[in-house]
Amino acid sequence: MFNTIYIEEKAYEYHITRQLLHKYVDSEVVTIRHYKDVFNRPKQNLAVQKRYPSLILAVKDGQFLYEGPVVCQSFDHPNFYYTSFLLNCVFDCEYCFLQGMYPSANIVAFVNVEDFKEAMKDLLHSRKKVFLAVSYDTDLIAFHNIIPYLQYFYDFFASHPDMLAEVRTKSANQAFYNDYQPLKNLIIAFTLAPDEIIKKYERHTPSLKSRINAVKAATARGFSVRICFDPVFADPEMEDAYKEFYHHVFTQIDPGSILDVGYGFFRMPVDFFKRIEKVRSSSLLYAKEYFVKGNVVSYPEPVMERIKTEHLEILEKYIKKEKIFTL
Amino acid sequence: MVLLVTALMAEAVPLIEYFKLKKDMGIHAYAVYRNSDIALIVSGVGKIRSAAALAYLCALYHVTEKDILMNIGFCGSGSRKHPLGTLLLINKITDMDTGKDYYPDVFCGRDFPKESLRCYSRAVREDDVSQGTDIFCDMESSGFIETAKKFVYAHNIVILKIISDYLEPHYLNQELLKNYIREHVPMVESIINELKHLNDSTCEFSFTEEEKKAFNDICRNLHFSSSMENMLLKEMKIAKLKGMEPLNILRPFMEIKACSKAEGKKLFEEIKQRSKLENV
Numbered sequence: 376m377f378n379t380i381y382i383e384e385k386a387y388e389y390h391i392t393r394q395l396l397h398k399y400v401d402s403e404v405v406t407i408r409h410y411k412d413v414f415n416r417p418k419q420n421l422a423v424q425k426r427y428p429s430l431i432l433a434v435k436d437g438q439f440l441y442e443g444p445v446v447c448q449s450f451d452h453p454n455f456y457y458t459s460f461l462l463n464c465v466f467d468c469e470y471c472f473l474q475g476m477y478p479s480a481n482i483v484a485f486v487n488v489e490d491f492k493e494a495m496k497d498l499l500h501s502r503k504k505v506f507l508a509v510s511y512d513t514d515l516i517a518f519h520n521i522i523p524y525l526q527y528f529y530d531f532f533a534s535h536p537d538m539l540a541e542v543r544t545k546s547a548n549q550a551f552y553n554d555y556q557p558l559k560n561l562i563i564a565f566t567l568a569p570d571e572i573i574k575k576y577e578r579h580t581p582s583l584k585s586r587i588n589a590v591k592a593a594t595a596r597g598f599s600v601r602i603c604f605d606p607v608f609a610d611p612e613m614e615d616a617y618k619e620f621y622h623h624v625f626t627q628i629d630p631g632s633i634l635d636v637g638y639g640f641f642r643m644p645v646d647f648f649k650r651i652e653k654v655r656s657s658s659l660l661y662a663k664e665y666f667v668k669g670n671v672v673s674y675p676e677p678v679m680e681r682i683k684t685e686h687l688e689i690l691e692k693y694i695k696k697e698k699i700f701t702l
Numbered sequence: 703m704v705l706l707v708t709a710l711m712a713e714a715v716p717l718i719e720y721f722k723l724k725k726d727m728g729i730h731a732y733a734v735y736r737n738s739d740i741a742l743i744v745s746g747v748g749k750i751r752s753a754a755a756l757a758y759l760c761a762l763y764h765v766t767e768k769d770i771l772m773n774i775g776f777c778g779s780g781s782r783k784h785p786l787g788t789l790l791l792i793n794k795i796t797d798m799d800t801g802k803d804y805y806p807d808v809f810c811g812r813d814f815p816k817e818s819l820r821c822y823s824r825a826v827r828e829d830d831v832s833q834g835t836d837i838f839c840d841m842e843s844s845g846f847i848e849t850a851k852k853f854v855y856a857h858n859i860v861i862l863k864i865i866s867d868y869l870e871p872h873y874l875n876q877e878l879l880k881n882y883i884r885e886h887v888p889m890v891e892s893i894i895n896e897l898k899h900l901n902d903s904t905c906e907f908s909f910t911e912e913e914k915k916a917f918n919d920i921c922r923n924l925h926f927s928s929s930m931e932n933m934l935l936k937e938m939k940i941a942k943l944k945g946m947e948p949l950n951i952l953r954p955f956m957e958i959k960a961c962s963k964a965e966g967k968k969l970f971e972e973i974k975q976r977s978k979l980e981n982v
Contacts, residue, residue: 378809379793403816405794405805413805418767420807420855422904427809656907659943662936 376521378427379403381413381481386432389486391522395432407431414462414479421654424480425467430521435485439494443508446644446671448605448637448702452506452539456498460485460524461513466545467578469660470606473512475647482513488527495531499538510543516563517546525551529558536560543603545577547585549592557597562634564601565590569620571613576660583620587627594632601634604690605702606641609674609682617682618689625693636694638686639702642673704770704894705759706742707752709842712876713775714744716884720891732758740894749797749821749845756849765853768901770894773846776866776879777819778826780835784815784865787882789889790838792861794818797844804847807857810896814889819843819863828869838863858901860893862886907939913948920952920973923959925966934970937977951977 380402386392387406396404407413410433443455462483463473474480485491498505509515515524525542532540536559543564552563567590570583581589594600602624607617643651645667652661666675673679683701690699708714714735717723723735723742732755733744741763745755756771765771777790784790791814795804798820808816820826820837821844831837843861850859864882866874909917917938921931938948955973960966 381805403793403808405818407794407805408803412803416805416856417851418855420767420857420904423809423855423857423900424807427807429807657905657943659940662940662943664936 377402377430379405379429381405381407381410381429381431383407383410383431383433385434386486389432389434391484391486391488392432395430395522409433410483414477414481414483416478419479419481421474421480428465429481431481431483432486433483434487435490439491440498440507443506446642446702447508447511448639448700449506450541450601450635450637450700452504454502454505455508456505457508457511458491458495459512460488460491460509461515461518461522464513465517466514466580468580469576469578469655469658470608470641470643472643472647474654475643475650476512482518484522488524492528492531495535495538499535504537504539506539506541508541508543510541510564514544514546515542516544516548516551519546519548519551523551525555529555532558532561541601544589545580545586547581547589549589552589552593552596552598557599559599562599562601563593564603564637565593566603566605567620567624568604569613569616571616572608576608583623587624590628594629599634600632601637602628603637603639604686605637605639607639607682607686608641609678614682614685617686621686621689621693630693633694633698635698635700636690637700637702638683638690640673640679640683642671642702645670645672648672703763703765704740704772705756705763705765706740707745707756707759707771707773707842707846708742709745709747709752709775711744712879713883714742716880716887717742717774717890720884720887729762734759734762745842748823748841749843749848751845752842753845753849756846760849760853767853767855768858768906769854770858770860770897770901771846771850771854772860772862772890772894773843773850774862774883774890775840775842775864776882777838777840777863778867778869778871779865780831780837780839780869782868783836786865786867787885788815788865789886790815790817790819790863790865791893792817792819792838792843792863795843795847795861796820798822800844802844804844804851805856806847806850806859806861807855808860809857809900810860811889811893817863819861821845825871826869827871831869838865839869858897860897862890862893907943909938909942909948913938916949916952916956920955924955924969925960925963926970927963930967930970934973937974941977946977 410431440456440458443449443457449455539560541562541564545566655661665672718735721740723737726734735742743755743759745751791811793808793816817838820839826839942948
């Protein structure tokens with residue numbers, strides 16, 4: 376599974392590390408001092424690392440929780456934060472901002488879950504109510520069979536109802552929905568896209584059909600489910616595909632079983648975009664011209680407005696307007 | 703290109719023979735041997751010598767990130783975990799003077815044992831370490847990788863060490879050492895081929911030499927400014943990624959010489975329009 380497992384000296388004493396060493400007995404193990412010694416090396420080839428991923432087990436220190444960035448949706452929650460138990464993802468989406476954010480495609484897994492919980496408690500103490508995105512820099516559900524982070528945090532979320540947690544995923548893995556009871560403060564946010572987009576940009580991800588099945592499994596078990604149409608691409612060749620896609624999604628999924636919908640166009644901070652443009656030199660997505668507003672690369676406003684109007688017209692047939700959050 | 707660095711002539715000879723390398727008589731600072739694809743330099747013993755020799759080769763051959771840099775040599779072993787003559791692929795190097803760690807990405811040689819290596823400034827003897835310690839020691843690797851990581855991708859840095867002794871460097875037999883290398887040269891070749899295949903399979907965008915020449919000629923003949931030149935390259939990249947032939951798009955403009963910048967701008971717009979047409 377992993378080319379090499381790098382382990383920080385201080386990470387050996389943690390439960391997750393022991394579990395993984397037991398599970399991946401045949402993997403090469405290299406002891407390291409700090410995860411950044413491996414993760415932040417210069418001249419790592421992300422495309423090759425994606426093919427032969429390594430896992431880095433580390434003990435997180437410093438800041439555990441971050442304020443939600445402007446390019447992400449807060450869903451009208453005033454105290455919007457995110458955290459990362461994992462850096463990087465098992466999937467390989469061409470449009471993913473992580474390629475511009477990190478110098479490596481290797482996956483860092485933080486093993487000190489109790490320290491994260493302490494930081495969350497401190498945040499709750501000062502903010503009272505918090506919306507916390509826990510799966511922005513990764514896909515926790517896709518990684519669930521390797522490290523079941525949601526299992527480790529389940530009791531914490533269950534006992535802290537003022538922390539509303541969102542787990543964003545493209546995974547078709549249904550294990551968590553089958554094994555755990557839903558929590559009112561735990562939202563499973565499924566990112567759905569037309570199959571044409573999945574095939575074109577979302578390498579190693581499940582098909583639309585598999586994701587819809589996972590949505591159905593989660594809603595059937597009573598989980599709060601958010602559907603995210605994000606990122607949407609302003610591609611003339613895809614316009615008809617999107618329209619058919621929205622109808623298809625809501626003929627398969629009962630709109631009444633959905634908490635809300637997130638909608639956003641392909642967008643990215645300029646510096647991330649420039650880095651990815653170099654890393655993915657053969658990508659047509661990054662060769663195209665975009666519009667830069669502030670520090671964000673995206674499509675021109677009139678183009679987004681036109682497409683958004685058309686798409687929302689369809690979505691509002693299924694979901695109430697006030698339940699659709701756009702960015 | 704593949705650049706090999708060995709500390710000793712004894713380590714180099716079997717490689718020179720196997721890859722049929724010829725001495726470059728134009729180089730006097732070092733002994734450099736080469737064929738069309740491989741160059742080998744004999745650096746001398748020690749990390750500074752290894753770093754200097756590799757830097758010399760990298761500058762000489764204008765190394766790019768996709769070239770392969772390989773250090774081949776002997777190491778001492780503190781334990782008897784592996785028999786003498788075993789080839790190790792190194793996945794971590796610790797410089798014992800600075801305490802700094804280095805990590806090449808090891809994606810090749812799946813069947814070879816992988817180990818961490820300590821790089822010392824002097825030969826390590828049995829008395830210097832505790833009995834049976836599971837360590838491997840050399841004198842070049844940290845200098846080699848310190849230089850290599852400036853030039854090539856982390857997976858194109860390969861450090862191969864053959865166990866020459868169990869920390870008894872005074873008993874080394876030169877002929878036996880040469881035989882250890884000789885035995886492993888086919889494996890070295892297979893690792894090189896694996897890496898070449900891996901590098902070739904990553905699709906990085908580039909224009910052909912013919913395309914680059916055509917862009918240069920057109921920019922000069924049509925008096926394009928540097929920003930127009932950049933825009934032209936971007937248009938041509940998009941066209942090529944869409945499966946079109948840049949040279950077909952540019953063909954009608956190749957013989958034209960603009961009389962003024964204004965005429966150049968008009969022709970630039972025509973090229974942009976033509977690049978947006980399908981099936982050119």
